[in-house]
Amino acid sequence: MADLRCNIAGVTSPNPFWLASAPPTDKQYNVERAFEAGWGGVVWKTLAEAGPPVVNACSRYGSVDYNGQRMIGLNNIELITDRPLEVNLREIEAVKKAWPDRAMVVSLMVPCEEDAWKNILRQVEQTGCDGVELNFGCPHGMSERGMGSAVGQVPEYIQMVAAWCKQHTRLPVFVKLTPNITDIRHAARAAAAGGADAVSLINTINSIVSIDLDNMAPQPTVAGKGTHGGYCGPAVKPIALHMVADIARDEATRHLPISGIGGISNWRDAAEFIALNCGSVQVCTAAMRFGFGIIDEMVDGLNQWMDSKGYQTLDDFRGQAVPNVTDWQYLDLNYKTIAKIDQDKCIECGLCHITCEDTSHQAISKTKTADGQRIYTVIDDECVGCNLCHLVCPVPDCISMVEVDNGLPYMNWTQHPNNPMSK
């Protein structure tokens, strides 16, 4: 079996699967259950400075269900931990003592004052934890109080707070980034400039998941009212992959270790994030959907796949997809594929035809035999190789996109005669 041990910014764990800072990591009870199940590490739910804890509203979660499946997306309006600081610190220490091989990173969110960070860091260090994660991401509740994403949206603040933290702790500092910005690279560069040891992303996306059409209010509904909350789950994975890739490609940040977050639900999702250079991955929605038992599938699946590819450690494939992420203008515009339908596999649903006919290029013809059999055929000359039919076809491998050798050389947009800027 492959070696799944992970080391990110000096924080080690027996596997790369960590539970993200969220409700599953709020208490000793939950975290110990997670470790018993086999999770490699946790980021403890965000601590605030000493004093009266925050107060949470009820209810707190909203779901996007799709086609009979629950929680393709989840949002929440829960705040950071609502338990006293000293209780959390005591439990963190106890858990780390009992599970020394697991990664214990503690998420922090205090006001943008150097003393506040200095104080909390001193207290957290005493727990024996492995690192801290600065929560610059939460888009609701705390952001209105000048914390969370309110910090993460201002690169100067990110850099300033990261630098404070590096100055006041010996622990590795992870900066958790918010996706609620236009270009993640600015935030990541600021973290790097501040001396951060790693970045974690993405935090949740600002969202209203649905409107209750009976009481005309957003869900989750609190006494007839709702508010925007943080969106996560499988639906956000594409957004997360894009932002992770941007950081992995950027000159100023490509050296930064990344803890990948965003809709990771199974081994395959995790492998994709690692292929984009993530050192560990963090999971929340999938655990909240199914419980901690999914860790076996994740660890085993990653193991089996790595074995099948001959990868012995995570480093063997980490970042391998990064060189293949490029800008649109460098794509080969002479590359050509067309759809091919395997008639033996076709079940005659007609979805390839109707979607191409109605919404694309009228490149799939329909004929009916005398005995009523429907035959759908690609019109090669009309097919632009867009991939839509391949995506809508319900049968695996029935439609494939086949490369056409047109003998033309590589030519991207910067070289293309249609580009007025090309030479």
Added chain:
Amino acid sequence: MKSVRKSNEKRGHDIASGRLPAATIKDNFSDLHPPLTELQAQAESARCLFCHDAPCIEACPTDIDIPNFIRKISTGNLIGSATTILSANIMGGTCANVCPVEELCELKCVMNTAEHKPVTIGRLQRYATDHLFARDTQPFQRAADTGRRIAVIGAGPAGLSCAHGLAMHGHRVDVFEARPKAGGLNEYGIAAYKMLNQRAAREVQFILDIGGITLHTGQALGKKLRLAELRDQYDAVFLGLGHNVANRLGLEHEDTAGMHNAIDYIERIRQEDLSSLPIGRRIVVIGGGSTAIDIAVQSKKLGAESVTIVYRRGARQMSATWYEQQLAQTNGVLIKTRAMPVQVLIDDDGLTGMVFETTRLDAAGKLQGTGERFEWPVDVAFKAIGQSLDLSAVGHELDTIQLQHGRIAIDAEQRTSLSDVYAGGDCVPGPDLTVHAVQDGKLAAQAIHRSFARESSHG
């Protein structure tokens, strides 16, 4: 103490009610398929691919837009879903329960290829229509009264479908029915476990609720009703006569006590108290269609000890579907193929047994007896070899109408040889399913309405 069976195995007449406790019988006659739960309906509707040019629609005799009604279920729009169904088939509620979907829509579902299991279209259709009927919602509105009047003979699926279609257009319809209740075979002729809880009566009421339809029961063609008079009094006439006689074996003693037409006994099961309904101990059913299955299964459910369907050809030739044959077999019915009755054995009290001869096909493919015979003791035999239209029952009423193979000939618009008389359902040539009758009535209503429009435009 060991009980000793008294009856003589050689002799018949072991006919009794209450062979099973009343509670068991009640349980036996509960729903054949329990209704889908909300969770099942969600999961099942999510399986539908929303095919383009969907093969299931093509397979539905009433052209229900199946992917569309299923998509509406998946989005929680059950009234809209039911309305889509009923717009194409006003008896979509009954058809959801009685259609042989395994040979129609579900046979053509592309998921048969993809997953070896079709979307359960029939049960989804029931889910949607049950929802609508449970809320007493009327999704249709009658157009303004046109003053046109149509007489519909027969309040079965064809007649009621025609009446509803015409009423929708604002025409006034008088429906004449020979029996005390409307509904035709839905009320009298379909196995009880398919049509629970007054489903047929509820559907009739739903159809009448649109307004403009007056039901006259106890009025049969050839008795009080004269076709010539109706043609005088009405702008058009629709004949939905159905069948009126059960086919005969052509054997001596076939009317002896203990020999029944299956269709008559199914009617008793539908209309009478089941715990006091007498049923034979050893039963033979002659035939290979849905009626044979219905009477055989219900006989077992009433407590008959042995029920055997005897069919002269092979299982593949039975008009009962594979699913119906399986249903019979899992209910303990034996299906004996390639045998035909050749003699009815009687004593002074009636039926005691039957003699059968095995069959084979000759070189030309014609069915013939092999000469090999066997004899069974039988308490009750049911004849289920089809029904026909016996025109003698309506006197000379239809003498002026052109027939085809003993049924009323029609054109593509359901029009008979008399230009203002239309016909549909079992009394015209073609398949005899409920769903076909509904389609006939629907098409006739459309044709009659078009004919009025043509008349108006021609002044």
